[in-house]
Amino acid sequence: MNDLWAAPITVNLLTGFLGSGKTSLLRRLLRQPDLSDTAVMINEFGEVGLDHLLLEAVDEEVVLLDSGCVCCTIRGDLKDALLRLYGRRQRGEVPPFRRVVIETTGLADPTPIVATFAADPMLKHHFRLGNVVTVIDAECGGANLDCYEECRKQVAVGDRLVVSKIDIAGPGKTARLRARLAAINPTAEIIESGEADDAAAALLTHDVHDETTRPDEVRRWLMAEDAMIHDHDHQDHEDRNRHGDIRALVLSADKPLDWAAFGLWLSMLLNRHGRKVLRVKGLLNIVGRGAPVVVQGVQHLIHKPVHLERWPDNQARTRLVLIVRGLDPGLIDRSFHAFMRLGVEARPLQEAVSSA
Amino acid sequence: MCALCGVFGVAEHWSDGSAQASTGAERQHRVAVANRCLAAYGLSLSDWAGRYILTTRTGASKIIDNFGALWPEAERLTGRVCDPLDRDSINALDVRAAVR
Numbered sequence: 344m345n346d347l348w349a350a351p352i353t354v355n356l357l358t359g360f361l362g363s364g365k366t367s368l369l370r371r372l373l374r375q376p377d378l379s380d381t382a383v384m385i386n387e388f389g390e391v392g393l394d395h396l397l398l399e400a401v402d403e404e405v406v407l408l409d410s411g412c413v414c415c416t417i418r419g420d421l422k423d424a425l426l427r428l429y430g431r432r433q434r435g436e437v438p439p440f441r442r443v444v445i446e447t448t449g450l451a452d453p454t455p456i457v458a459t460f461a462a463d464p465m466l467k468h469h470f471r472l473g474n475v476v477t478v479i480d481a482e483c484g485g486a487n488l489d490c491y492e493e494c495r496k497q498v499a500v501g502d503r504l505v506v507s508k509i510d511i512a513g514p515g516k517t518a519r520l521r522a523r524l525a526a527i528n529p530t531a532e533i534i535e536s537g538e539a540d541d542a543a544a545a546l547l548t549h550d551v552h553d554e555t556t557r558p559d560e561v562r563r564w565l566m567a568e569d570a571m572i573h574d575h576d577h578q579d580h581e582d583r584n585r586h587g588d589i590r591a592l593v594l595s596a597d598k599p600l601d602w603a604a605f606g607l608w609l610s611m612l613l614n615r616h617g618r619k620v621l622r623v624k625g626l627l628n629i630v631g632r633g634a635p636v637v638v639q640g641v642q643h644l645i646h647k648p649v650h651l652e653r654w655p656d657n658q659a660r661t662r663l664v665l666i667v668r669g670l671d672p673g674l675i676d677r678s679f680h681a682f683m684r685l686g687v688e689a690r691p692l693q694e695a696v697s698s699a
Numbered sequence: 700m701c702a703l704c705g706v707f708g709v710a711e712h713w714s715d716g717s718a719q720a721s722t723g724a725e726r727q728h729r730v731a732v733a734n735r736c737l738a739a740y741g742l743s744l745s746d747w748a749g750r751y752i753l754t755t756r757t758g759a760s761k762i763i764d765n766f767g768a769l770w771p772e773a774e775r776l777t778g779r780v781c782d783p784l785d786r787d788s789i790n791a792l793d794v795r796a797a798v799r
Binding site: 601602603604606607608609611612614616636638640645646647648670671674675677678681682685686688689690 | 711714725780782
């Protein structure tokens with residue numbers, strides 16, 4: 344069995360509000376040579392506006408969800424559709440695609456789609472969630488952020504935020520939207536749609552799962568996290584990382600953390616508040632591990648931790664961003680540090696036992 | 700087991716981390732850390748043949764595989780909410796640290 348069959352298939356979510364330009368971006372993405380082995384799942388087949396040529400080109404790789412909204416039927420249709428597609432791939436009925444792009448409806452909350460992956464062992468075994476790409480248009484995006492929670496959640500869970508229609512909105516409006524996006528989701532990369540044209544494939548192919556692009560990805564997170572820590576230390580202005588009830592916060596620790604204590608705390612937090620923890624992203628300094636540990640996830644779905652060879656900024660300390668909805672950042676910080684002390688308490692005892 | 704490819708054991712959890720997690724010493728350490736928290740809920744965890752046993756004070760027990768399964772089972776066994784953001788629980792951990 345070669346890598347093609349052994350490696351999990353990357354699934355990218357392409358989300359964005361009604362009329363934001365998801366389908367235009369998808370059309371450009373599918374023309375990229377690096378994405379030629381991509382299967383596409385859409386759920387408003389008759390309305391998405393993909394041109395006829397494209398539909399023919401991907402005909403064998405398109406699975407149409409029968410019922411309207413993906414998010415309402417997620418546990419049944421999406422899982423079944425993905426596994427059906429996987430089965431066809433295994434039987435050679437469709438080309439051996441390496442990637443699936445799921446385009447959500449404009450009003451979809453993307454988080455239940457993520458939850459489906461977290462909940463199902465079969466999906467987790469065969470697929471892994473790659474970048475979530477959120478399209479937001481510069482002209483109407485600000486108003487949509489004000490009015491629609493779905494829009495705020497789409498931004499909060501994105502790894503890449505593609506700002507479209509900048510020619511209509513103009514530079515001032517675009518800049519204001521970019522600032523709001525950075526406040527909601529500090530670790531996401533923001534790309535204007537013109538830039539996306541030049542390097543569209545990288546929106547999907549450059550992610551933290553790829554060893555070659557992982558250091559750059561994490562370096563960007565750390566820059567955002569350090570800026571948040573700096574802001575927190577100079578609280579003479581309003582909290583810029585608060586947006587409605589969505590709030591980005593950074594947890595930091597100078598001393599190495601105990602992995603067991605971290606796992607206990609985060610799994611407890613996600614069990615009780617997983618629907619309110621929209622993103623987790625960061626680099627951990629763990630006792631006994633020479634290399635920094637990358638942790639990231641969306642809601643209940645935490646990816647298997649991976650290591651970096653070295654600290655991207657030569658600062659061996661933990662920095663972890665959480666984007667939460669309706670949770671108290673101060674309580675999260677207190678809870679995190681209280682649980683990390685449990686690891687410190689237990690460690691000497693165990694070391695004494697094991698050395699006896 | 701995965702019905703598509705017949706692979707067993709596909710329910711691994713992120714908190715298992717790397718291979719280091721499977722060593723006996725690391726598992727003992729995990730149990731020790733967890734028990735410092737679980738005591739507040741009248742629960743205890745023990746290592747058993749590569750799995751864990753979660754036990755109440757009255758002797759009811761459940762076998763679990765990882766920390767991901769720990770908290771849903773802890774809430775079922777006790778009928779209580781296990782919330783790391785509960786102020787009383789955090790205060791208790793802070794007090795515990797202060798008296799050490």
